[in-house]
Amino acid sequence: MLQDNHEAITRKIGLEFEVVKIGVKDASKERIAPSELFTCDLESIVNDPSIDVVLELVGGVDPAGNLVEQALLNGKHVVTANKELIAKQGSRLVHLAKSKGLDLHYEAAVGGGIPLIQPLKHQLAGNEVLKMMGILNGTTNYILTKMQQEGAEFGDVLKEAQAKGYAEADPTNDVDGFDTSYKIAILASIAFGKQVPMDGVYREGIRKITKLDIQYADLLGYCIKLLGVVEPVGTDRVLTRVHPTLIPKSHPLASVNGVYNALWLHGNFVGDVMFSGRGAGSDPTASAVVGDFIDVGRNIFGGGSGSAIPYDRGMLTSPISELRTSYYLRIQVTDRPKVLGVIATVFGDFSVSLAAMEMKTLEEGRGEIVFLTHPCQEQSFIDALAALQESGTVETVCNWFRVEGAP
Amino acid sequence: MLQDNHEAITRKIGLEFEVVKIGVKDASKERIAPSELFTCDLESIVNDPSIDVVLELVGGVDPAGNLVEQALLNGKHVVTANKELIAKQGSRLVHLAKSKGLDLHYEAAVGGGIPLIQPLKHQLAGNEVLKMMGILNGTTNYILTKMQQEGAEFGDVLKEAQAKGYAEADPTNDVDGFDTSYKIAILASIAFGKQVPMDGVYREGIRKITKLDIQYADLLGYCIKLLGVVEPVGTDRVLTRVHPTLIPKSHPLASVNGVYNALWLHGNFVGDVMFSGRGAGSDPTASAVVGDFIDVGRNIFGGGSGSAIPYDRGMLTSPISELRTSYYLRIQVTDRPKVLGVIATVFGDFSVSLAAMEMKTLEEGRGEIVFLTHPCQEQSFIDALAALQESGTVETVCNWFRVEGAP
Numbered sequence: 001m002l003q004d005n006h007e008a009i010t011r012k013i014g015l016e017f018e019v020v021k022i023g024v025k026d027a028s029k030e031r032i033a034p035s036e037l038f039t040c041d042l043e044s045i046v047n048d049p050s051i052d053v054v055l056e057l058v059g060g061v062d063p064a065g066n067l068v069e070q071a072l073l074n075g076k077h078v079v080t081a082n083k084e085l086i087a088k089q090g091s092r093l094v095h096l097a098k099s100k101g102l103d104l105h106y107e108a109a110v111g112g113g114i115p116l117i118q119p120l121k122h123q124l125a126g127n128e129v130l131k132m133m134g135i136l137n138g139t140t141n142y143i144l145t146k147m148q149q150e151g152a153e154f155g156d157v158l159k160e161a162q163a164k165g166y167a168e169a170d171p172t173n174d175v176d177g178f179d180t181s182y183k184i185a186i187l188a189s190i191a192f193g194k195q196v197p198m199d200g201v202y203r204e205g206i207r208k209i210t211k212l213d214i215q216y217a218d219l220l221g222y223c224i225k226l227l228g229v230v231e232p233v234g235t236d237r238v239l240t241r242v243h244p245t246l247i248p249k250s251h252p253l254a255s256v257n258g259v260y261n262a263l264w265l266h267g268n269f270v271g272d273v274m275f276s277g278r279g280a281g282s283d284p285t286a287s288a289v290v291g292d293f294i295d296v297g298r299n300i301f302g303g304g305s306g307s308a309i310p311y312d313r314g315m316l317t318s319p320i321s322e323l324r325t326s327y328y329l330r331i332q333v334t335d336r337p338k339v340l341g342v343i344a345t346v347f348g349d350f351s352v353s354l355a356a357m358e359m360k361t362l363e364e365g366r367g368e369i370v371f372l373t374h375p376c377q378e379q380s381f382i383d384a385l386a387a388l389q390e391s392g393t394v395e396t397v398c399n400w401f402r403v404e405g406a407p
Numbered sequence: 408m409l410q411d412n413h414e415a416i417t418r419k420i421g422l423e424f425e426v427v428k429i430g431v432k433d434a435s436k437e438r439i440a441p442s443e444l445f446t447c448d449l450e451s452i453v454n455d456p457s458i459d460v461v462l463e464l465v466g467g468v469d470p471a472g473n474l475v476e477q478a479l480l481n482g483k484h485v486v487t488a489n490k491e492l493i494a495k496q497g498s499r500l501v502h503l504a505k506s507k508g509l510d511l512h513y514e515a516a517v518g519g520g521i522p523l524i525q526p527l528k529h530q531l532a533g534n535e536v537l538k539m540m541g542i543l544n545g546t547t548n549y550i551l552t553k554m555q556q557e558g559a560e561f562g563d564v565l566k567e568a569q570a571k572g573y574a575e576a577d578p579t580n581d582v583d584g585f586d587t588s589y590k591i592a593i594l595a596s597i598a599f600g601k602q603v604p605m606d607g608v609y610r611e612g613i614r615k616i617t618k619l620d621i622q623y624a625d626l627l628g629y630c631i632k633l634l635g636v637v638e639p640v641g642t643d644r645v646l647t648r649v650h651p652t653l654i655p656k657s658h659p660l661a662s663v664n665g666v667y668n669a670l671w672l673h674g675n676f677v678g679d680v681m682f683s684g685r686g687a688g689s690d691p692t693a694s695a696v697v698g699d700f701i702d703v704g705r706n707i708f709g710g711g712s713g714s715a716i717p718y719d720r721g722m723l724t725s726p727i728s729e730l731r732t733s734y735y736l737r738i739q740v741t742d743r744p745k746v747l748g749v750i751a752t753v754f755g756d757f758s759v760s761l762a763a764m765e766m767k768t769l770e771e772g773r774g775e776i777v778f779l780t781h782p783c784q785e786q787s788f789i790d791a792l793a794a795l796q797e798s799g800t801v802e803t804v805c806n807w808f809r810v811e812g813a814p
Binding site for chain 2: 001004005008009011012090091092094107113114115118119122123124125126127128133188189190192193194195196197200201202208209210212213216217219220222224227229233236237238239240241243244245246247248251252253255267268269270271272273274275276277278283284286287288290291292293294295311312313314315316317318319320322323326328330356358370372398399401402403404405406
């Protein structure tokens with residue numbers, strides 16, 4: 001992503017950047033970045049005085065925790081995707097960063113590419129959070145979705161997910177809810193302002209869910225999801241929990257399927273808000289890490305709040321006639337049998353092809369026809385429509401609309 | 408909100424704040440804030456040297472534009488909810504703020520309380536945005552949802568919405584798409600880095616949609632929404648448009664109903680992301696304005712990036728036994744007629760009441776029963792379950808789960 005979107009990232013930071021070193025386990029492996037950048041000596045990165053920003057994507061507490069701490073002690077800003085480290089040591093590390101005037105960002109630690117951490121810290125900060133519920137692990141949501149859609153048992157879907165690379169050989173971290181518990185603990189810590197100790201998070205995985213339970217839940221109007229949930233209890237404590245949960249099919253979280261993640265929250269002023277997207281994978285994670293990196297860059301450059309991000313005037317715009325999309329068209333005709341051929345021919349003349357059709361008889365000899373077209377240029381559709389009206393075969397063009405997201 | 412959540416807001420800023428003046432049209436009206444704060448002289452606010460931050464909630468370009476400009480020229484940070492002003496003069500005003508080292512935030516201008524502007528500026532900044540589509544106006548989405556759900560015509564639903572206060576007496580700004588066009592122009596300007604001129608935004612409202620079109624769309628598997636859409640065309644221009652649009656019912660935007668708003672976007676690394684929530688109303692707007700105000704306060708206090716927002720250790724946590732929720736329980740029994748009474752009695756003894764039940768006969772004399780309970784204390788449910796097993800009437804407790812969001 002730093003290579004592919006280099007120009008856009010540089011423009012948004014307002015400053016050129018350079019990748020100095022990349023720490024890996026096996027430096028001899030073939031990779032898309034120049035081989036001279038790779039090193040197995042991770043300490044050499046956090047101790048290199050020429051480096052301003054360290055992106056930590058090692059995962060786990062050891063040795064990542066020491067590397068992050070050393071980087072901060074050496075005056076480097078840090079961006080991390082490490083949920084376990086932040087869940088366990090976030091308070092200490094963020095205080096360390098703050099005391100050194102450094103940035104420590106961890107947007108990628110929860111929800112992959114979905115912006116969750118920063119919106120909770122900033123745009124939603126004025127709310128008292130009354131409840132948060134999240135589908136925060138793609139592997140388990142993939143398994144539960146498959147069990148639901150195919151009536152399959154846990155063990156069979158897990159095997160398939162492992163074969164496809166959606167689940168790891170040792171799936172404990174995902175299916176027993178550890179991953180979700182780190183993530184909901186981080187969100188709870190931000191929303192309620194104190195670090196939630198991991199031994200205060202109730203945790204249960206999805207192994208005990210059978211296809212029979214999913215079918216009964218379905219009968220009752222529910223589906224089963226692995227949720228991370230947090231809510232305040234009384235005035236000074238929170239209940240944080242991870243377990244299989246029935247939610248009504250009408251709940252917005254119920255339609256978050258496959259590897260997608262989502263966070264739903266209820267704040268005392270904002271009401272219900274939901275964020276969803278791809279919660280894992282290298283590209284979404286890169287999106288969040290690079291977003292954080294851009295913020296760090298802006299702060300290094302601007303030395304300030306990074307909030308006034310100006311844009312210049314003068315965006316060039318395209319006219320609607322250049323749009324390429326599908327169209328819905330409703331017309332009334334008198335003599336349907338003959339007319340259909342004429343319509344198809346006229347559309348064909350303007351390279352507009354038809355994707356679907358509905359017809360209804362109105363009264364003696366008259367009928368109403370609705371078309372969906374395949375994607376075409378708006379100008380072609382408009383021209384075809386004009387030709388159709390001139391042809392005299394169409395009684396009334398009742399209405400037409402543009403279509404998005406057609407299969 | 409500044410009154411209700413005063414303590415939490417102060418804590419998050421790290422600094423005490425005081426409301427100095429409130430500009431209104433009619434200062435004599437009864438209000439919840441002390442009457443001596445109100446003034447009709449808006450100029451006196453932006454020129455008051457004791458004021459650090461101005462929240463502009465006037466709306467429209469005149470006189471709000473001059474007030475915002477004067478506030479910035481006088482060295483005050485500004486938070487605004489003014490979509491028309493930012494859509495038309497955002498580039499100039501943000502440059503002015505930047506040149507004076509001031510914050511100009513406008514999260515509430517688009518999507519009410521849903522965090523959209525800042526996530527686009529920050530967490531998603533590394534992406535090339537390939538498409539954005541938004542339901543950005545609550546009034547029109549309410550009308551279209553009603554038309555869809557009740558098979559009603561536009562005019563009738565509009566009258567009802569006006570009577571309920573969901574639509575204004577002059578509904579032009581909403582139903583003819585002006586409001587949506589300002590909002591999508593702002594989002595487009597941020598995503599593509601240059602201000603999109605309003606005359607480059609194609610705009611069409613919802614007046615021409617009939618219940619018949621909605622029914623045909625439904626037959627074809629679509630629903631009709633007023634969308635703001637922007638996408639890049641070629642390398643140097645964008646196509647920005649607002650019009651009634653058919654989208655497949657399977658698209659996440661299709662299930663955003665009533666006064667809810669949502670933004671869906673596709674970035675080249677993050678993939679699909681969606682944000683949804685209440686897009687209008689005083690409380691969600693307050694949520695966004697106060698979120699921005701907290702950021703301004705943090706920047707005044709910290710003088711820095713506001714990014715390292717520390718939290719202390721030691722959050723107090725509740726055990727899962729204190730949870731109060733509904734439960735799903737699946738059991739196997741041998742003699743159903745007698746057993747049901749026993750189960751109901753045992754549950755009743757522990758104040759667990761039953762909300763729903765499904766039964767299935769397995770084989771001679773044996774059956775499976777599934778219960779949903781009304782909300783109760785987890786400890787009561789666990790105790791009832793133990794008593795049930797001790798009673799000897801239940802053959803097997805097959806499985807149980809917690810339920811969220813039950814009606």
